[in-house]
Amino acid sequence: MPKNTLLLALVQHPCTQDYQDNLDRSFAGIRNAAAKGAKLILLQELHTAHYFCQQEQAAYFDLAESIPGPTSEQLGHLAQELDIVIVASLFERRAAGLYHNTAVVLERDGSIAGRYRKMHIPDDPGYYEKFYFSPGDMGFTPIQTSVGKLGVLICWDQWFPEAARLMALAGAEILLYPTAIGWDADDDHAEQQRQYHAWRTVQQGHAIANGIPLAACNRCGIEQADDHHSQIQFWGGSFVADPQGEILAEAPTDSAHVLLVELDRSRSETVRRIWPYLRDRRIDAYADLSLRYRDAEDGEKTDAP
Numbered sequence: 551m552p553k554n555t556l557l558l559a560l561v562q563h564p565c566t567q568d569y570q571d572n573l574d575r576s577f578a579g580i581r582n583a584a585a586k587g588a589k590l591i592l593l594q595e596l597h598t599a600h601y602f603c604q605q606e607q608a609a610y611f612d613l614a615e616s617i618p619g620p621t622s623e624q625l626g627h628l629a630q631e632l633d634i635v636i637v638a639s640l641f642e643r644r645a646a647g648l649y650h651n652t653a654v655v656l657e658r659d660g661s662i663a664g665r666y667r668k669m670h671i672p673d674d675p676g677y678y679e680k681f682y683f684s685p686g687d688m689g690f691t692p693i694q695t696s697v698g699k700l701g702v703l704i705c706w707d708q709w710f711p712e713a714a715r716l717m718a719l720a721g722a723e724i725l726l727y728p729t730a731i732g733w734d735a736d737d738d739h740a741e742q743q744r745q746y747h748a749w750r751t752v753q754q755g756h757a758i759a760n761g762i763p764l765a766a767c768n769r770c771g772i773e774q775a776d777d778h779h780s781q782i783q784f785w786g787g788s789f790v791a792d793p794q795g796e797i798l799a800e801a802p803t804d805s806a807h808v809l810l811v812e813l814d815r816s817r818s819e820t821v822r823r824i825w826p827y828l829r830d831r832r833i834d835a836y837a838d839l840s841l842r843y844r845d846a847e848d849g850e851k852t853d854a855p
Contacts, residue, residue: 554815556697558724559583559591562788563806564771567600569613573621576638577628579808584632586810590697594769594788595639595705595730596651601782604775606681614643617665622654630660635697639704639728641682642667651683653702653728655693664693668704669713676734676780679706690716698723698815701762705729708753708766712839718760719828723818725756729768732784746785746803754795761822763798763813765790770804793821 561579565572576597583591598621602610615621621640629636635658642652642665651668667686671679690713692699701722707713708727717725731749733742750766757764770786789800790811801807822828838844 556590556813556815557586557588558765558790558811558813559586559588560765560767560788560790560801560809560811561591561593561597562767562770562786562801562809563594563597564784565597565600565769565773569598572598572600573624575806579806580628580634580636581632582808583810584634588634588810590635590695590700591637592726592765592767593636593638593728594767595728596641597639597728597769599641601730601769601773601784603679603682604676604773604780604782605777606678607776610682611643611649614641614649616644617642617652617654618662619643622656622662625654626656626660626662629656629658633658635663635695635700637700637702637726637728644684648684649682650686651679651704652686653704653726655695655700655702658696663695664691666691666693666702666704668707670706670710672706676775676782690720692717692720692722701725703727705731708749708756711752711756711759714756714760714764718762722760722762723815724762724813725753725760725764727753727764727766729766729788730784731768732782735781735783742785746787750787750789750797754791754797757791757793758795758825759827761793761825761827762818763790763792765811767809770802770806793818 563575636656639653642650653666655663657663669686673680692701701717767788769784772783774781786803790798799811801809
């Protein structure tokens, strides 16, 4: 089978409360990657702002913008100038009082190829996203681009195998996760490492179970809430895994980095021929996956008369 490659880049950097400074960092990383031949560039979650979800504060809704809007238009111009596809994560203002955490994909001609609204919204100490974001309503639909069919998901989505599977079943050729995840300062080193390795391992599992490559671009640096009651040390560690879960490349945990990876796009076909998970799925037996939980009193189901 002839080799078909794609040079992918992930742009990891810390964020401040200065929109223009954050955008400049992202743009510098994009230009760096494009100069080295990257054709698909993935940015981290909410890359134009500090992580405001550490606290609930209505004033932060002012950070949201429409799509199309100022940031997506600037990204579109850059995509057209550099002849690349960009995947960016923005705080979307859909209507008054209705906001989403949205990934937008800019095509090489500067147009919007599509968008994805984050489906799984966390509500945990330091991650009060349910206050800001409505759950996505666009489903798990890959976005067709000139560099392939992209299965774009966002951060908390990366823990759910159902999301990855549905993207793969709809034809996604790669899974892409803009991410903002880090450590609680109160956790000891051992617990921090358990969390980090769990985060990476579950995503390697998605790549393996679906036979497609996966890229996660995470922010780095320490960000403190305005009220100074909490802070998060974002652990960076952006990485790319191949269809068998092998880590092809990873970024450092503590500094800005542009990660470049050449993907062999024929690899998925080869892997799926020897590990035919899609062929062997028992779709006749998975109805209970639509339940929140199967309680014991529901009884044991049986095919017996």
